[in-house]
Amino acid sequence: MVEERIREVFARAGAEGLLHAVPVGTWSPGEAREWSPGEARKWSPSEAREVAVGADEPVVIASIFKVLLVLEFARQAAAGQLDPRERVRVTAADRLGGWGTAGCADDVELSLRDLAFFAMSVSDNAAADLLLDRVGLDTVRLLAKELGLDRTRIVGGPRDVLDSMLSEVGAGDEREFAVRYPALPDDRKRRLAVLDPLRTNASTPRETSELLRLIWRDEAGAPEACSHVRDLMSRQAFRHRLVSGFPDDVTIAAKTGTLPGLHMEAGVVRYPDGGCYAVSVFARTHELTATRPTVDAAIGVAAAIAVDFLRSEGV
Template sequence: MVEDRIREVFARAGAEGSLHAIPVGGEPDCDVVTIGRRAARDTVAAGEGAAGDEVAVGADGPVVIASIFKVLLVLEFARQVAAGQLDPRERVRVTAADRLGGWGTAGCADDVELSLRDLALFAISVSDNSAADLLLAHVGLDTVRLLTEELRLERTRIVGGPRDVLQSMLSEVGARDETEFALRYPVIPEDRKRRMGVLDPSRTNASTPRDITRLLRLIWCDEAGPSQACAQVRELMARQVFRHRLVSGFPDEVAVAAKTGTLPGLHMEAGVVRYPDGSCYAVSVFARTRELAASRPAVDAAIGTAARIAVDFLRRRGR
């Protein structure tokens, strides 16, 4: 069975994985994929199994979404721009106090000034935590929460932005800043690390693989907001620079628009793969490893392999 093959892929990489994959048709016309989806879901119990229009492995179990949260954030930003509530050209200064570490402006040594729309670009393309945090200050956390309700992402829970996640990690190890965290974290016992709130779906931003593919389908079908807002999110996700997870599983001619997420022991990516014939498939993959390492190339490759197995199954069923 396809589900067993997917589980074996993760087991060989030393991880446990969950996945959901569905066809979404060619953007932005996705009407054909709505036929039979409810019936297919009813035949797949407890998030396990494969039906004609989905592959599900633990698809309804709660998962930490980490930086995949930024897709919701940027979608809400694009919706507010389309509604005339925000000016995408508004300038924002990223100062030392705003830096959260990591890629993009989050790791800059000096102050940087850029527009709101470039904050959105950096948040998605390089997963810039500072850019996402400043963008969230303009968009509003409550509006992002309301967005999940509007889109009927019933298992998605948003508790905060990147700064909230960082502060949670600092407080749990008793560190005042990232430098002190880097010194304290390695010597913390493994069992204590595993109990950290950022790794617990009940205490941090969380969803399910099925909810995330629903979000992607709505974006690709222009059903998550105004068409220009959905198009902007699709375009930004296509510009993500990280190519080591979903992209690794597909041939060069297959385009992938996606967003990664990473925390110690958690590796994930959600995106849409588009074949030259125009067919598209939304895939969300979440892996949890036994070792709490942030870098696990074998697990990253397993995410791509599992996604390819699921999509190949859907393509065979669709013929």
């Protein structure tokens, strides 16, 4: 049974895994092979099949929330509600550490659309916070409801998540947090709100895949907006999870998410024959570390098992 095989993959990696995979359509013959803005698409019907392993359980989505955020930005840009070329300055007060502008030593200035690029391509937390300030937290929440993602909850951006961690640990800043957090017992770390799907940005594997399906079928907004999100997801720099499970000729557009003990990625897998499949994978480990290569590899293997099953069934 495919679900049992997937559970065994995660068990061997020392993790518990949840997964949802579903077809999103098939490329018509002769259609362009790149995900690029403005590209026209035709989808052929597919059977209503899926692979589901705990697909309706609540999960922390961490940086995967940036897909919904960037979608709202792209929708507002397509509707003329904001100018994607609008300039934004990223200052020392905005930086959270990490990739992109979040780790810069000096102030930088860039456009809203470049904030979206950095938020998606390298999971830039400072860029995501500034983009969220511009498009509005309430509008992102309303977008989830509009799309029928009733179990998806957005409580805030990366700064809100960090502030909650600092507060719970009793740290005044990131440096103090870096000292206090490692000294906490593991059971205390596991009680942090950031790791609890009932108290932080959360969804389910099924709703995460549904969001991607809607985007890939131009059903999450104007085609221009959906195309923009697809393009940005195809430019993600991190290739150690979903990508690791598939052959070189398979193209993947995705978004990762990582927190201590939580490893996840959601994306759309496209085969040379045109078949496209949305896959959402969430893994939880006993060890509260942010780097686990064996778990990252298991995410890719599990996704490949799920997609291979869908393809073998003629979807």
